[in-house]
Amino acid sequence: MKILKKFYSKKNFVCLLEDNQTMAVYKLFSDRENYLKEKNYYQVFHDTNLAVPALLASKNEDCSILLEYLNDETALDCLEFYEKYHDLDKASELLISIFQWLESFHQLDVIKSKNLSFYDMNLRNFILLNTVVYGVDFESIQKGDLLSDTAKLIGMYLNYDEKYSSFKLETVARFKHFIEKEGCFETDTLEKTISTEIVAINDRRNLKTNMI
Template sequence: MMSETIQKYYQTGNYQVLRQFKSKKNRVQLIEISAGQQVIRLIEKTFTEAVALKKELSMLNLLHEMAFSVPECLGQFDRVLLYEYLGGMTLCEKLEIAEVCEPDLFSGPVNRDSEITALLKKTIDWLNRLHQKTGLTFYDINLRNFIVRDNLIYAIDYEDFSKLKPAVDYGRLLAFILTYKPVFTEWKKALIRELEDYLNNEIKVNMDEVRHEKERELARISERRAKLV
């Protein structure tokens, strides 16, 4: 439930936009509300379609009930949802930093204890629990949709949840990791091999299906990027 302070100052427009986040479908902003000497930071997500907001809110409530690590929704206005600001870094940012700061990480025996390896395995665990508990796939596997805070993985953006095979999520995750710039580096390929080993031995998914979905997503990514040239 939204506090009276947040409701009052949000409705009167006594806030400023600090950052605009990338979003293909909606407007997502980090805003700051001033309440006297108190300053509150929130994520403001404005939906283009009311049905998408309804689906996202329904999924968020379900995930909260199941004790998934997701942000708290602090209020709703028309087509706007206000979320708590998690801070932290996205998995995409963590991946980029790891490749720059730890270029030799996968040049020899794989370091299974590295931060980025552990975080991506935690992401797989989060997805596996989603599949097991709800029968749904996340689908929108963009590493910017996963936030790292206090060494935990928080997922955001739930409007694309679908009833598909778990292999779709895992294949898309591997494809996206490979194609963040710089693409298809030996470092990323070694990381993918480690994650595939984890999926095979710990999650015990059908790896033929995962690799098939990975190749399908790689083809879609290549097609999308070709249109931009």
């Protein structure tokens, strides 16, 4: 197998492999528990309608998995492109699509019955393929709910460079308008949770907190 490129990951080794003109994503875990957890979730999600790449193979000996390759276009890549060309419609539509993916995630029995959340709202964990959002990276799933995931999504998006840009603030305003129109959360509850998540993000990064 030939390594075509390496993907950014703080905790694991992740790369794109090619074998006989077939490409797949290889992920080597640094922690065995995280490997077992993520492998299990990929197997569970395979039998649902949740948009995730297929688990092609796993290897317990070295804690690695092989995943279907979709493409390299992460939600972060797309949002940076939309901001560069000031496409507010596309940016807000993508945040809404990620939110809708999260809604589907939270409706699954395995998630709902245990009050779990996706938790890691790194925008590299969402891939856009032909207008469909796919989720990846399930090792961080833990206690939480759709509200906490939504607040983290907003907080994380605002903290990518350029932080709190006028474009990002307008995109978030449009996104929140959609959420409020759908009646998903009480406005005050959402705003309070967003503020809490922004404080948590900035505490982890030792940054001064910005409020919206």
